[in-house]
Amino acid sequence: MSEAAIKPRIEKIPLKEQIFQKLPVFLVPMLALAGLIAIGNPSSWLTLTVAGLAMGMMIFIMASGLTVVFGLMDVINFGHGAFVAVGAFVGFTVLAWLAGWTASPSVMLNLAAVLIAILAAMLITGLLGLAFERVIVMPVYGEHLKQILVTMGGLIVAQQMIYVVWGPDELHISRPQALQGSFVIGEAAIEKYRLVAVAIGLVLFVAMRHILKKTKIGLLVRAGVENGEMVEALGYRIRRLFLIVFMTGSALAGLGGVMWGLYQETITAHMGSEIMVLVFIVVIIGGLGSVEGCFIGAMLVGLLANYTAFLAPKVALISTIALMVVILMWRPQGLYPVVKAK
Amino acid sequence: MMADALLSLSGVHTHIGPYHILQGVDLKVPEGGVTVLLGRNGAGKTTTLRTIMGLWTASKGDIRFDDHVITRLATPEISRRGIALVPEDMGIFTDLTVAENMILAAASGPMDAKRLSWIKELFPPIGTFWNSSAGTLSGGQKQMLSVARAIIEPRRLILIDEPTKGLAPAIIKAMTDALRELKETDTTILLVEQNFAMASSIGDTVAVMDDGRIIHSGSMKELAGNAALQEKLMGLSLEAHQ
Numbered sequence: 049m050s051e052a053a054i055k056p057r058i059e060k061i062p063l064k065e066q067i068f069q070k071l072p073v074f075l076v077p078m079l080a081l082a083g084l085i086a087i088g089n090p091s092s093w094l095t096l097t098v099a100g101l102a103m104g105m106m107i108f109i110m111a112s113g114l115t116v117v118f119g120l121m122d123v124i125n126f127g128h129g130a131f132v133a134v135g136a137f138v139g140f141t142v143l144a145w146l147a148g149w150t151a152s153p154s155v156m157l158n159l160a161a162v163l164i165a166i167l168a169a170m171l172i173t174g175l176l177g178l179a180f181e182r183v184i185v186m187p188v189y190g191e192h193l194k195q196i197l198v199t200m201g202g203l204i205v206a207q208q209m210i211y212v213v214w215g216p217d218e219l220h221i222s223r224p225q226a227l228q229g230s231f232v233i234g235e236a237a238i239e240k241y242r243l244v245a246v247a248i249g250l251v252l253f254v255a256m257r258h259i260l261k262k263t264k265i266g267l268l269v270r271a272g273v274e275n276g277e278m279v280e281a282l283g284y285r286i287r288r289l290f291l292i293v294f295m296t297g298s299a300l301a302g303l304g305g306v307m308w309g310l311y312q313e314t315i316t317a318h319m320g321s322e323i324m325v326l327v328f329i330v331v332i333i334g335g336l337g338s339v340e341g342c343f344i345g346a347m348l349v350g351l352l353a354n355y356t357a358f359l360a361p362k363v364a365l366i367s368t369i370a371l372m373v374v375i376l377m378w379r380p381q382g383l384y385p386v387v388k389a390k
Numbered sequence: 391m392m393a394d395a396l397l398s399l400s401g402v403h404t405h406i407g408p409y410h411i412l413q414g415v416d417l418k419v420p421e422g423g424v425t426v427l428l429g430r431n432g433a434g435k436t437t438t439l440r441t442i443m444g445l446w447t448a449s450k451g452d453i454r455f456d457d458h459v460i461t462r463l464a465t466p467e468i469s470r471r472g473i474a475l476v477p478e479d480m481g482i483f484t485d486l487t488v489a490e491n492m493i494l495a496a497a498s499g500p501m502d503a504k505r506l507s508w509i510k511e512l513f514p515p516i517g518t519f520w521n522s523s524a525g526t527l528s529g530g531q532k533q534m535l536s537v538a539r540a541i542i543e544p545r546r547l548i549l550i551d552e553p554t555k556g557l558a559p560a561i562i563k564a565m566t567d568a569l570r571e572l573k574e575t576d577t578t579i580l581l582v583e584q585n586f587a588m589a590s591s592i593g594d595t596v597a598v599m600d601d602g603r604i605i606h607s608g609s610m611k612e613l614a615g616n617a618a619l620q621e622k623l624m625g626l627s628l629e630a631h632q
């Protein structure tokens with residue numbers, strides 16, 4: 049091959065564009081700083097910030113699966129909230145069975161009970177995801193309107209199933225001993241459970257990034273988001289990949305449900321559909337299909353919701369929607385638009 | 391005559407939505423060597439390759455590969471039987487690095503080191519930009535990557551859709567040399583190509599399409615040496631593309 053043909057030429061991305069690409073990362077500290085200025089009192093701010101991050105992490109856990117499912121197969125799943133609710137009910141049931149462990153002063157037993165509850169919830173919601181994908185989603189690939197109708201129907205069925213199994217009333221449960229109470233730092237009180245939620249969320253985010261960047265299955269998911277046909281032409285069954293992603297996303301929603309339930313200490317059959325409003329906002333803010341964008345979006349929503357609830361409770365409800373509007377005016381495709389071949 | 395065709399299409403029809411695109415394609419690709427598929431824009435060349443690969447499903451007719459009917463197999467199955475596609479739009483995963491594109495292309499396991507170094511010799515940019523994001527490659531480099539992905543594992547048949555489209559003459563020559571070398575390795579190639587000079591320099595057999603049908607097939611030598619036949623088959627397209 050002639051030398052002239054292969055002269056290395058690679059386009060450098062201009063610095064300005066690089067900064068522009070990284071910009072969303074700075075939004076979270078910027079919002080935290082703005083919160084500090086607006087709130088004034090550092091200890092209230094610290095309490096609210098940890099609360100906001102904890103809420104953000106839980107939303108992220110619930111939203112991450114949904115965003116990848118959309119990115120990979122263009123499937124809009126309005127039934128995702130069902131996994132949140134079912135996860136919470138399964139988790140609470142397990143915790144009720146293990147009441148001896150959760151009431152025990154032993155931290156190990158407390159945590160073991162929570163861990164078992166989480167694993168049970170994830171197992172059940174993962175399997176539910178399998179059934180949901182095969183029965184409800186698979187027949188309507190590529191047809192958005194039908195997807196919306198059919199997955200909403202699935203959500204309603206799931207809620208009715210919860211009534212059948214657990215009855216119509218809400219469930220209460222107190223967090224295990226070890227997860228009650230707060231650490232006091234100066235004048236700021238930081239609930240232990242919120243720190244745990246932040247830790248779990250961070251670990252999951254790092255693990256998810258690692259899987260997406262360093263493992264073959266992660267590479268396949270990213271490649272599939274961009275060009276599913278080519279992934280198939282290389283010999284991979286993308287439907288099977290999608291099923292794995294769907295089940296994982298459902299299990300994560302179940303995890304989020306348990307965590308959210310423990311946070312509120314009360315769960316209802318329709319908790320899933322309530323929280324899905326926030327989840328969808330986060331997925332849209334992040335850029336449909338982007339895990340990083342979803343993470344940043346979740347942090348922004350969590351922080352903003354807590355700050356405004358403190359500063360101006362009346363506007364708290366609309367603040368997240370306002371956030372979405374502002375971000376979409378700035379970046380119509382969300383924080384990290386996903387590259388699509390078609 | 392039937393026996394030595396590695397791939398044969400008989401009476402293949404393909405519909406895309408309401409459009410009837412392929413209207414009875416009969417095509418034989420002999421084992422070994424290069425078969426060139428010519429035809430003006432919109433003749434149905436890309437649709438033919440996509441139908442072979444299972445990206446569109448034929449509504450009528452049969453596609454046989456290695457004496458097995460593959461007409462209704464799913465794309466991954468067709469790939470596993472040893473057919474690779476270099477699509478018209480190259481299908482590069484721009485969000486991944488060059489290395490990651492290659493890793494995924496080696497679907498049956500880790501890459502074979504010897505084969506990889508052979509590929510890096512064929513296409514030096516693959517080595518040079520190994521760890522770069524594939525989205526930052528130039529058009530010619532992306533085309534090389536697309537062919538490199540198709541050959542990282544030994545294949546029986548490679549479908550290549552216009553590998554020289556929009557490339558500078560030096561790169562066209564490099565690509566031609568690479569395909570010629572690939573031909574030496576017992577890989578059968580079905581090549582869609584508008585550049586007749588390139589096509590005739592590398593092709594052994596040729597088929598010409600128009601309006602969703604094959605209107606001529608035979609040896610490349612015969613067509614290259616017969617200006618009147620060229621004129622008759624694709625007079626307009628040759629002028630337009632040279």
Ligand SMILES: Nc1ncnc2c1ncn2[C@@H]1O[C@H](COP(=O)(O)OP(=O)(O)OP(=O)(O)O)[C@@H](O)[C@H]1O
Binds near residue numbers: 406411433435
């Ligand atoms: N996705 C599609 N939907 C509708 N029509 C299509 C689609 N893809 C191709 N066609 C039509 O099918 C016909 C054949 O297209 P095809 O891409 O196979 O032609 P081609 O021979 O590859 O042309 P070119 O040389 O321009 O690449 C064209 O008339 C085109 O408009």
Ligand SMILES: [Mg+2]
Binds near residue numbers: 435436437478551
């Ligand atoms: Mg074409």
